Amino acid sequence: MKYCIYCGAQLPTAVQPPRLERPQPIEAPPPVPPLVPPPTQAAQPSPAAPPPVGLEGEIAALMSNISALYSRKVALFRLFQSGEVSESVFMKLYNEYSGKLSELLNTRVRRLEDLRRRLEEVNRRLSEVALNIEELSVRYKIGEIDLNTFSQKSERLKVEQRELENMAKSIRSSLDRLEKMLGDKPPSEIKSMEDGLRGAYEAIRKMVEDGKISSGVLESVRVDVEETLAFLDSLIRDRKERERLLREDLEALQARYKIGEITIEEYERRKKEIQEEIGKVWS
Numbered sequence: 001m002k003y004c005i006y007c008g009a010q011l012p013t014a015v016q017p018p019r020l021e022r023p024q025p026i027e028a029p030p031p032v033p034p035l036v037p038p039p040t041q042a043a044q045p046s047p048a049a050p051p052p053v054g055l056e057g058e059i060a061a062l063m064s065n066i067s068a069l070y071s072r073k074v075a076l077f078r079l080f081q082s083g084e085v086s087e088s089v090f091m092k093l094y095n096e097y098s099g100k101l102s103e104l105l106n107t108r109v110r111r112l113e114d115l116r117r118r119l120e121e122v123n124r125r126l127s128e129v130a131l132n133i134e135e136l137s138v139r140y141k142i143g144e145i146d147l148n149t150f151s152q153k154s155e156r157l158k159v160e161q162r163e164l165e166n167m168a169k170s171i172r173s174s175l176d177r178l179e180k181m182l183g184d185k186p187p188s189e190i191k192s193m194e195d196g197l198r199g200a201y202e203a204i205r206k207m208v209e210d211g212k213i214s215s216g217v218l219e220s221v222r223v224d225v226e227e228t229l230a231f232l233d234s235l236i237r238d239r240k241e242r243e244r245l246l247r248e249d250l251e252a253l254q255a256r257y258k259i260g261e262i263t264i265e266e267y268e269r270r271k272k273e274i275q276e277e278i279g280k281v282w283s
Helices: 054-081 087-141 148-179 189-211 216-259 264-281
Strands: none
Touching: 054 087, 054 148, 054 189, 054 216, 087 216, 148 189, 189 216, 216 264
């Protein structure tokens, strides 16, 4: 406090103006580091199914070899028709492939007969085992045998039953593969084989007529080629008929549009549907 030097009265105290604080600048938050996604493992390709073994592997190999020989014969015929193979080499390879194919086809017939007989025997034994299990159960229920005897004998029978069921399954699978000739080829490939062989055969016949190759070559393969063509046709005959009917529908649709029965929109929509159906025939 301060006082007057003359009268001693208290002097008023000067009020200090408030001190203004300069606002502190707001610091920007540190930048957030970008999120790095965790490393992803590349998708591993699923392992290929192991090739069949045992009986099924044997039958698969047999049918694969038959299919390959049919393909080689057709390819050889087309090469000969194009002039890339001489008559002597053509006949040598054609006879070689035909001989091997004949052997494999005979093997196929024998395996069919053998497996059908084996399946019959396995099914007969399965019936016997099922009856034995039923009989054993009855003997236990009426008290003829005790639980221990029943358990031991029934377990042995059930083990045999499972083995027989697996055997029957394998035989049926093998029979199914044997009965499906060229089952490893899609219908479109079989059609291509038939078209290629037929075209080459007709071209060779024309070459014989023109004197470009000897008639002996044609006579040597005529029966075999015609039988092969009939065989290939039998595999896809139903599909060829289906395609023929669809193309008739397409032709009729076009006629309906031209005479004004249907609109352009309806024609295009139905045309697309029919063409898709034709594509599915050979898929």
